[in-house]
Amino acid sequence: xNIRMVRYILGWVLRFESIFLCLPILVSxxxxxxxxxxxxxxxxxxxxxxxxxxxxxxxxxxxxxxEGFVSxxxxxxxxxxxxxxxxxxxxxxxxxxxxxxxxxxGFTTTGASILTDVEALSYTSLFWRSFTHWIGGMGVxxxxxAVLPLLGGTDLNLMKAESPGPSVGKFVPKxxxxxxxxxGIYILITVVEVLLLLLFGMPLFDALTSTFGTVGxxxxxxxxxxxxxxxxxxxxxxxxxxxxxxxxxxxxxxLLRKKFSQALKMEEIRTYLAIITITGVLVCIFTRQHFATxxxxxxxxxxxxxxxxxxxxxxxxxxxxxxxxxxxxxIILMFIGACAGSTGGGMKVSRFIIVxxxxxxxxxxxIHPREIKKIQMDGVSIAHETVRATNVYIASYFMMFLxxxxxxxxxxxxxxxNFTAVAATFxxxxxxxxxxxxxxxxxxFSPICKVILSFDMLAGRLEIFPMxxxxxxxSWKRL
Amino acid sequence: xNIRMVRYILGWVLRFESIFLCLPILVSxxxxxxxxxxxxxxxxxxxxxxxxxxxxxxxxxxxxxxEGFVSxxxxxxxxxxxxxxxxxxxxxxxxxxxxxxxxxxGFTTTGASILTDVEALSYTSLFWRSFTHWIGGMGVxxxxxAVLPLLGGTDLNLMKAESPGPSVGKFVPKxxxxxxxxxGIYILITVVEVLLLLLFGMPLFDALTSTFGTVGxxxxxxxxxxxxxxxxxxxxxxxxxxxxxxxxxxxxxxLLRKKFSQALKMEEIRTYLAIITITGVLVCIFTRQHFATxxxxxxxxxxxxxxxxxxxxxxxxxxxxxxxxxxxxxIILMFIGACAGSTGGGMKVSRFIIVxxxxxxxxxxxIHPREIKKIQMDGVSIAHETVRATNVYIASYFMMFLxxxxxxxxxxxxxxxNFTAVAATFxxxxxxxxxxxxxxxxxxFSPICKVILSFDMLAGRLEIFPMxxxxxxxSWKRL
Numbered sequence: 001x002n003i004r005m006v007r008y009i010l011g012w013v014l015r016f017e018s019i020f021l022c023l024p025i026l027v028s029x030x031x032x033x034x035x036x037x038x039x040x041x042x043x044x045x046x047x048x049x050x051x052x053x054x055x056x057x058x059x060x061x062x063x064x065x066x067e068g069f070v071s072x073x074x075x076x077x078x079x080x081x082x083x084x085x086x087x088x089x090x091x092x093x094x095x096x097x098x099x100x101x102x103x104x105x106g107f108t109t110t111g112a113s114i115l116t117d118v119e120a121l122s123y124t125s126l127f128w129r130s131f132t133h134w135i136g137g138m139g140v141x142x143x144x145x146a147v148l149p150l151l152g153g154t155d156l157n158l159m160k161a162e163s164p165g166p167s168v169g170k171f172v173p174k175x176x177x178x179x180x181x182x183x184g185i186y187i188l189i190t191v192v193e194v195l196l197l198l199l200f201g202m203p204l205f206d207a208l209t210s211t212f213g214t215v216g217x218x219x220x221x222x223x224x225x226x227x228x229x230x231x232x233x234x235x236x237x238x239x240x241x242x243x244x245x246x247x248x249x250x251x252x253x254x255l256l257r258k259k260f261s262q263a264l265k266m267e268e269i270r271t272y273l274a275i276i277t278i279t280g281v282l283v284c285i286f287t288r289q290h291f292a293t294x295x296x297x298x299x300x301x302x303x304x305x306x307x308x309x310x311x312x313x314x315x316x317x318x319x320x321x322x323x324x325x326x327x328x329x330x331i332i333l334m335f336i337g338a339c340a341g342s343t344g345g346g347m348k349v350s351r352f353i354i355v356x357x358x359x360x361x362x363x364x365x366x367i368h369p370r371e372i373k374k375i376q377m378d379g380v381s382i383a384h385e386t387v388r389a390t391n392v393y394i395a396s397y398f399m400m401f402l403x404x405x406x407x408x409x410x411x412x413x414x415x416x417x418n419f420t421a422v423a424a425t426f427x428x429x430x431x432x433x434x435x436x437x438x439x440x441x442x443x444x445f446s447p448i449c450k451v452i453l454s455f456d457m458l459a460g461r462l463e464i465f466p467m468x469x470x471x472x473x474x475s476w477k478r479l
Numbered sequence: 480x481n482i483r484m485v486r487y488i489l490g491w492v493l494r495f496e497s498i499f500l501c502l503p504i505l506v507s508x509x510x511x512x513x514x515x516x517x518x519x520x521x522x523x524x525x526x527x528x529x530x531x532x533x534x535x536x537x538x539x540x541x542x543x544x545x546e547g548f549v550s551x552x553x554x555x556x557x558x559x560x561x562x563x564x565x566x567x568x569x570x571x572x573x574x575x576x577x578x579x580x581x582x583x584x585g586f587t588t589t590g591a592s593i594l595t596d597v598e599a600l601s602y603t604s605l606f607w608r609s610f611t612h613w614i615g616g617m618g619v620x621x622x623x624x625a626v627l628p629l630l631g632g633t634d635l636n637l638m639k640a641e642s643p644g645p646s647v648g649k650f651v652p653k654x655x656x657x658x659x660x661x662x663g664i665y666i667l668i669t670v671v672e673v674l675l676l677l678l679f680g681m682p683l684f685d686a687l688t689s690t691f692g693t694v695g696x697x698x699x700x701x702x703x704x705x706x707x708x709x710x711x712x713x714x715x716x717x718x719x720x721x722x723x724x725x726x727x728x729x730x731x732x733x734l735l736r737k738k739f740s741q742a743l744k745m746e747e748i749r750t751y752l753a754i755i756t757i758t759g760v761l762v763c764i765f766t767r768q769h770f771a772t773x774x775x776x777x778x779x780x781x782x783x784x785x786x787x788x789x790x791x792x793x794x795x796x797x798x799x800x801x802x803x804x805x806x807x808x809x810i811i812l813m814f815i816g817a818c819a820g821s822t823g824g825g826m827k828v829s830r831f832i833i834v835x836x837x838x839x840x841x842x843x844x845x846i847h848p849r850e851i852k853k854i855q856m857d858g859v860s861i862a863h864e865t866v867r868a869t870n871v872y873i874a875s876y877f878m879m880f881l882x883x884x885x886x887x888x889x890x891x892x893x894x895x896x897n898f899t900a901v902a903a904t905f906x907x908x909x910x911x912x913x914x915x916x917x918x919x920x921x922x923x924f925s926p927i928c929k930v931i932l933s934f935d936m937l938a939g940r941l942e943i944f945p946m947x948x949x950x951x952x953x954s955w956k957r958l
Binding site: 065066069323324325326327328329331332335355356358359362363364366367368369388389391392394395396398399402405406408409410411412413414415416418419420433465468469472474475 | 545834843873878881887894
């Protein structure tokens, strides 16, 4: 393990965190809140540590795959630990485990909260809390790469660990340029949503925090009822932007390059939109009696479907009170998740496509044992490695999921709560069902369960392996 | 599709069913029950149809893989349909969907029941119900092959479809001899258990039906409280025989061949016993306050753990009332299931071993991308095909599971009930939690949900692909 290089990278992550912390400090100045002081202290602390770690670039700056993975996992943990400090220091979340849970939930764009009264927070902390979604959505390393020529040719190993999906799509030959394009699109979507929300009468602070939660597919709200009290038009805008943020960014890249037909033919996008349409309609049918008008039914159904499949986690209604069928649909959508290469979580639509094609192929082999067929997506053969990695991913996902649900059993809450709590954190959604439903929160879990769920959030965001590698002895061995 | 050959095979299956039906007829004679008459009628009917189908052996008796799979799936469905008829005709289960559910549950060794009062059944039907477990446990084709040189060299394709586990272990070069050895061991275990139960004072009828339920890992009881009212010694005997029946039969074969050290080194057996020991102890600790003495705690804990991991489904206590942690352990054990090559269901211990090794290997690849390592089990490299098939199996398992849980939502029961109902049927266990807990049954489900659960039982027993192939257009195409 190239410890010096890992420390150097961690240093840069903290440098950027100190810069990010300037935004809530600005908010505290605007609102004249004393809560800004801890943010200043933490920003200075981050900068100081960063300065010490990055003073000297290590001579050996080679970064192999495992070092890339370990660096990314550690960075996310360190970033969350420092991000949690202001909450503890302002006294708004006095317990460090809770503050860590909340911050990990922010950075991983989960949106699960241990706060029973969100509205009691200062504007400063509300802003920071939502802003972590925006940072985590596209990824902090993608950001660093976009602005800094950090590591020469080995950036890809870092990006691989942070980017969601079965394979990393590089738009252009250089990682740096790909990162720039990604953040360019991300910022564009952010700006458009903020403007639209403002246009339809949302206050600026609400528009900013809601947008961070939407485009990062996070889900932290600034109101106790999440999104229920906003005007229907605002809810519809958020529905659309949640769905847009859950799309594979390759789609936007193709649009920018005017390759419209290629963009519209993307299997993942088509499947994703088809799933939303079909499940949305089914949910409409089965929740019709819960709402006064057809329009209201459609609005709430698609908001909830969009919120869950993109793993955002906003809510306009307490879907925990719905009948079991639409509720179960939402639970399944939690697992499917958004597209690969989006800001959303879950297992990703493309993995489901690959799995379905693999199953079909396997049946084909059983029917004609000598038949050799390659699995294709968007007309291109999928690398054997990708198929294998997808299957292994799903198997590991399954194992970690079961293990987490078992351990959560020690709190003696009901099975649905435990199951959906793991589903909602592991898939980076936020609200689950029953005791962790959209009108509730995660405060009743014991510290040990909060740690498990925090781990699940990180494992979900970084797609399991980078987190698992922290526990592999071989990761830490010197080469 | 070689329709003639499939018909010929179905004919032979019905021939054997008519022979199997003689046993409940014998019981009806002994107890002087009129319920025996429908059994005679169905036996004659099976024989007549069988005679028509097998009059002439088809000229082309080649059977390719897909035909083997389709034959096995169809055989299990046809066998269950005819096996359900007596229940309808005696009026004990008047509804055909219910009777079919009960019979599929029997043959697939699930043990899930729609009966609210088992004790109201005639001895004849109770016997048939339990005997279906014994037939299904080792498999009807394995039985046919053991006694009949049916299809020359193509038997393996039938056995592949019926034998549980990631790969078919042939003890000896000839399928017929392997089948004979398997049934020999099976009958030996059966006889020993019956004798032991008789020795400890169980009435003969109870001893026979309990043994069928144990060695077939079925779980149909003849009492409403399952196994709760039997003496502790009898419960302990059943615990041991459940665990023995869940072991890979290769273990016994090795013992018979006096290869003791090889037998004791089998990774699957070791892992299986380790899981039982560890989870058993954990359950003891967390259920201690539910029982009067330590001895009672151990007895009930290990009975339940043994019953669930082997997918039998007997119960000596209402584990639905346990705290969430031991309850969740039981739910996880439902998924793990017994060993491959046993009479038990679930995903099988060996698949879990393969998956864990694959995950470890995948992490190894991430750490050292150029490293090429083969996965080994019992010191032998596992074929690449087996690893791939295991991963695809788990992915398909996952998909079918989620789909079933969604559809069950239409009955508007709670999530835990639906989830554990699918877990308990798909893994061929029987009882789940909440409304389908051990003191309850499956009668409250709507017919459509009963059909789904019946399908899940068959898919679980035949390990998904044979059932899926019924829906593949290519299975039915002429070659």
